Every structure is written in structure tokens, then in C-alpha cells.
Amino acid sequence: MATWNKNDALVEVWRTWGETEANIVQGLLESSGVECAIQGESTRLTHGFTLDGLAEVRILVREEDRERALETIAEAGHMTECPDCGQPAGTDDRACRFCRAPLAVR
Ligand SMILES: [Zn+2]
Numbered sequence: 001m002a003t004w005n006k007n008d009a010l011v012e013v014w015r016t017w018g019e020t021e022a023n024i025v026q027g028l029l030e031s032s033g034v035e036c037a038i039q040g041e042s043t044r045l046t047h048g049f050t051l052d053g054l055a056e057v058r059i060l061v062r063e064e065d066r067e068r069a070l071e072t073i074a075e076a077g078h079m080t081e082c083p084d085c086g087q088p089a090g091t092d093d094r095a096c097r098f099c100r101a102p103l104a105v106r
Contacts, residue, residue, distance in 0.1 A: 010037060010060040013069045014079075014088060015097045022057040025073060032072045034065045 013036075014025050022038055029036045040057040061069045070088055073079040079088045084101040095102050 009063040011063050011066050012058050013061050013066060014059040014073060016057050016059075016090075019057060022059060025059055025078065028072050028076050028078075029059070029061065029069055032068065034061055034069045034072065036061045036069070 014022075016022050016025070019040075022040070026036055026038060037060045038057055039060055070079070073088060078090060080091050080103070081087070082089045082096040082099060082101060082103065084096060085099040087096065087098040089096050089098075089103055093103055
């Protein structure tokens with residue numbers, strides 16, 4: 001388990017709606033030495049599910065690890081970058097997870 005200092009500034013590097021994908025990304029990050037924290041709706045709400053039945057999960061890393069984390073996800077082919085907001089987007093996504101801009105399907 002990652003050990004967090006409460007002064008660590010955490011930034012979101014990935015957002016997903018499935019625990020499976022969150023676990024894949026977590027594994028990727030940990031294998032390249034980036035500690036990450038998973039923050040899910042279901043951890044703080046009893047009925048932590050969105051209307052489509054999937055809990056939203058956020059993956060957080062220390063600010064200083066952000067670049068390495070994004071590179072790791074990109075190298076694994078999971079990620080492209082939103083042309084509008086520059087946030088990471090999944091290669092299969094049709095819309096940006098952050099700003100909702102439509103993404104070209106490749
Ligand atoms: Zn965007």
C-alpha cells in the first residue's frame with residue numbers, strides 16, 4: 001500500500017467508470033514506481049453508483065509524479081490527449097472525460 005503524507009498534493013491523472021480499468025491503470029503505474037491512490041464514489045457513498053450503474057473512479061498521484069504517470073499510461077496505449085483541454089483521454093473514448101469535447105475515433 002502506498003503511504004501518503006497528508007501534505008502530498010495529489011492530482012488526478014485518470015478517471016474511469018469501471019474498477020477493472022482502474023485496476024489496470026493502477027498496476028501500470030505501480031510497475032513503473034508511481035504510487036497512486038484510487039478515489040471512488042463508492043468509497044464515500046453508500047450507493048456510490050451513477051445512473052448507468054458504474055461507479056466513477058479517479059486515480060490520483062503526487063503532483064511530482066504526474067508527468068511520469070501520464071507517460072506510463074500513454075506508453076501502454078491507453079491514452080491520448082484531449083485537443084481541447086489537454087487532459088488524458090482513453091483511446092476508445094468518444095468524448096473527453098473532463099471537458100466532454102467529442103474526440104475523433106481512430
Ligand atoms: Zn477535454
